[in-house]
Amino acid sequence: xxxxxxxxxxxxxxxxxxxxxxxxxxxxxxxxxxxxxxxxxxxxxxxxxxxxxxxxxxxxxxxxxxxxxxxxxxxxxxxxxxxxxxxxxxxxxxxxxxxxxxxxxxxxxxxxxxxxxxxxxxxxxxxxxxxxxxxxxxxxxxxxxxxxxxxxxxxxxxxxxxxxxxxxxxxxxxxxxxxxxxxxxxxxxxxxxxxxxxxx
Numbered sequence: 001x002x003x004x005x006x007x008x009x010x011x012x013x014x015x016x017x018x019x020x021x022x023x024x025x026x027x028x029x030x031x032x033x034x035x036x037x038x039x040x041x042x043x044x045x046x047x048x049x050x051x052x053x054x055x056x057x058x059x060x061x062x063x064x065x066x067x068x069x070x071x072x073x074x075x076x077x078x079x080x081x082x083x084x085x086x087x088x089x090x091x092x093x094x095x096x097x098x099x100x101x102x103x104x105x106x107x108x109x110x111x112x113x114x115x116x117x118x119x120x121x122x123x124x125x126x127x128x129x130x131x132x133x134x135x136x137x138x139x140x141x142x143x144x145x146x147x148x149x150x151x152x153x154x155x156x157x158x159x160x161x162x163x164x165x166x167x168x169x170x171x172x173x174x175x176x177x178x179x180x181x182x183x184x185x186x187x188x189x190x191x192x193x194x195x196x197x198x199x200x
Contacts, residue, residue, distance in 0.1 A: 011072035012051045016059065017044050019070065022088030023063050024105035024188075028129040031103075032187065033062035064143050064152040084154035085111040086141055089124050103130045105188060107141060113156045114139060116167040123195050125156075127188030134159055134189035145183040159186065 020029045020040065030037035035055045042048050043055065051071055060067040064084065086107035109123045117139060119125065127141050134140060140159045143152040155178065157164035163177035164184065178184050 012056065012070065013044065013046065015070050015072060016056065019059065019063055019065060019088070020044060022105065024103050024129040028103045028105065029059060029062070032129070033058040035059060061152070062143070064154040085109065085113045085156035086125070086154050103128065104191065105129055107154075109156065111156070111173065112168050112170040113166045113173055114158065115169055117158065119156070119193065120195075123193055125190060126192040126194075128191050129188040131189040132186040134186075136160055139190035140164065140186050141188055142178075142184055142186045144178055154187075159189070 020026055023029055023032075026037050026040050026044070029035075030040050033040075033055075035058050039052075039055065040059075043052055053071060056070050057067050059065070060070045087110050089106040089108040104126055106124055106126050109119055109121050109125060112121060119139065125139070125141075136159060138159045140157060142155050142157060142164060144155045144164075145152045155164065157178065158167055160177075162180050164180065164186075165177055166173055166175050168175065180186070
């Protein structure tokens with residue numbers, strides 16, 4: 001008997017589609033994860049019948065997702081992203097009606113890590129996912145792996161190689177520089193910011 005759309009083998013596909021569309025599309029996610037683009041499209045399009053666990057794990061690691069969430073091993077409807085400074089954005093802000101440019105992704109800002117740089121919680125920021133070595137001083141989104149956590153944090157920082165820096169007034173945010181290297185990978189660099197009109 002065939003499983004319906006609500007069964008786990010379809011849920012993983014829905015979650016994969018959402019993760020890919022929220023992170024610049026198949027080309028960008030294939031590059032970040034190492035999963036061939038045609039293979040990724042096969043998984044998203046229904047040509048893969050069984051959940052491809054190794055490929056899903058690679059995508060989850062590349063995007064800072066919970067592997068168990070992406071594989072639909074749990075039924076939690078949250079995004080599965082590690083706690084961090086940003087979350088994938090796929091809303092309907094009028095200013096975003098134009099199509100997302102190739103190899104770009106949008107994230108909603110969730111922390112005050114760069115409030116002194118004028119980037120505030122609730123802002124929507126578009127990043128170029130092909131630009132992983134931008135000029136110094138550029139705002140970037142990065143994946144940071146800590147020894148005490150099984151998945152990466154998605155962090156918003158200023159690119160000042162060999163480190164990433166915060167620019168914040170929030171004493172609760174760890175202000176220590178994050179070293180670039182094996183444990184920290186830049187995913188993309190700042191291109192545009194959108195801010196919804198806030199009440200007076």
